Amino acid sequence: MSNVAHRMQRIAPFYVMDLLAQARQLEAQGRSIIHMEIGESDFDTPAPIIEAGQAALASGETHYTPAKGIPALREAISGFYRHYYQTDLDPSRVIVTPGATGALQLAMSVLINPGESVLMADPGYPCNRHFVELVEGQPVALPVGPETGYQLTAELVEAAWREDTKAVLVASPSNPTGTLIADDEMQRLYTTVQRLGGVLIVDEIYQGLVYDQVGGTALRYADNLFVINSFSKFFGMTGWRLGWLVAPDSFVDPIDRLAQNIFLSAPTLSQYAALSAFTPDVMEILEQHRQAFQQRRDFLLPALRELGFSIPVTPQGAFYLYAGCGELSDDSQAFAGRLLQEGGVAVTPGLDFGFNHPESHLRFAYTTDLDRLKEGVERIKGFLSSGNNNI
Ligand SMILES: Cc1ncc(COP(=O)(O)O)c(C=O)c1O
Structure with missing residues (x-):
């Protein structure tokens, strides 16, 4: 019998870490991956x-x-x-x-x-x-x-x-x-x-x-x-x-x-x-970052809606879009896995955020620059039109 404390049975892993590991592995094999799964700013700490x-x-x-x-x-x-x-x-x-x-x-x-x-x-x-x-x-x-x-x-x-x-x-x-x-x-x-x-x-x-x-x-x-x-x-x-x-x-x-x-x-x-x-210097740099995030949100939100994702409430903060994908797939985890393997785009399946219809949701993080986001949207479009999302 294991000596690990019982409470550990209730501590779930962060599934996105598995996905990130898979993405890194694909990159090590030479594949290009657009990262929309990462929950941290792509900007370095201000100088x-x-x-x-x-x-x-x-x-x-x-x-x-x-x-x-x-x-x-x-x-x-x-x-x-x-x-x-x-x-x-x-x-x-x-x-x-x-x-x-x-x-x-x-x-x-x-x-x-x-x-x-x-x-x-x-x-x-x-x-x-x-x-x-x-x-x-x-x-x-x-x-x-x-x-x-x-x-x-x-x-x-x-x-x-x-x-x-x-x-x-x-x-x-x-x-x-x-x-x-x-x-x-x-x-x-x-x-x-x-x-x-x-x-x-x-x-x-x-x-x-x-x-x-x-x-x-x-x-x-x-x-x-x-x-x-x-x-x-x-x-x-x-x-x-x-x-x-x-x-x-x-x-x-x-x-x-x-x-x-x-x-x-x-x-x-x-x-x-x-x-x-x-300090004012740093706050000025951070304001530029904030504006860049806003520009990315303003691009990604309509782009994802156009592709068939459902985002009924316009998010006004952080750097995430939580999108319904029920029209496109009934298994967001398998969808995210295929999108990564076949489409070269990493996103986080709803499973990481609780029990409220996780199978029909994905989180997109706009923590990558606008050009990469545009490329990501093109790749998702290609993936959807190949029909491979029908899992
Ligand atoms: C809502 C929320 N709270 C807390 C944290 C923990 O952040 P940290 O420990 O890096 O300050 C995170 C990290 O993603 C978060 O999204």
Whole structure:
């Protein structure tokens, strides 16, 4: 009998990693592959951040930092909310973490008792349910569709509320759908969750990657909640493993204690590098990246619709399109496999994002340049017209 803990039976792999491995193998054989499966920016980290990291290394910043992060970075994050989101945030509520991943683990660990449940949207970011499983809680995935912009609403939360419900986790913009929760809906969610005696956790990791409108933060109108954020996506720093958590005052000490135990501190080098992430120079570079993403979305959205994919809600953030492929195939996983092998385009099947009709959905990431996206669309067109999608 295996000695692997039972909880591991409930931790599913990230299927897209298999697909990525297959894509890399095909590339090693000389095949050209258009990557639309990768959930990270194709832009490198802005040069001033890299230079700040190099300077930190050269000056010997190679030791642990306080578990909550260096005070200067916590101040800088608070200043970022003040400057860009007109939101006052006491830096004492900011905890610097190893990515949003570290922030999500801290939040779940300090909030969820064994057996308590956490409501979340399906489709959604797959790791969320595993963070809940790890602390012996119960993830409750609520199916959402185009009628609510693939997001939870106050009504959905209220209807699904149970005796054991402790928290609600939402993401705006969302992965995989790229949709936002409007300010008024977020306020209704917050007041509903408060009234029901639970805690709202808002994942704002794609903050900054917002199109057609000005992005926001739930912190602008709510205090008693958890906000997850990261340098990974908008700042283009996935490999630096740096994020942050904003928590209600009363949770800061328990989080500090837990962080001291489970990771001691977020990477020191990354923290010093991130001090320059909010400077006007860097923000200007990031604005150019944002515009490039918007241009790509504006190309890809109508192009995919024309090919027969169904994208009923225009995504206004992140770098994903979540497309119904039910008219083209009834097995999105097999479809993605054939599209990769025969069409040379890698996309992520719905299976990675939950249990809500994954067989008829695919996620397209526009994390590759416009020319490659155009080529990708041509290849998909060729694949569809060959009839090979009829699986
Ligand atoms: C919604 C969401 N939350 C959290 C993460 C984790 O990001 P990181 O740990 O790199 O900050 C991701 C990564 O794709 C994500 O899409």
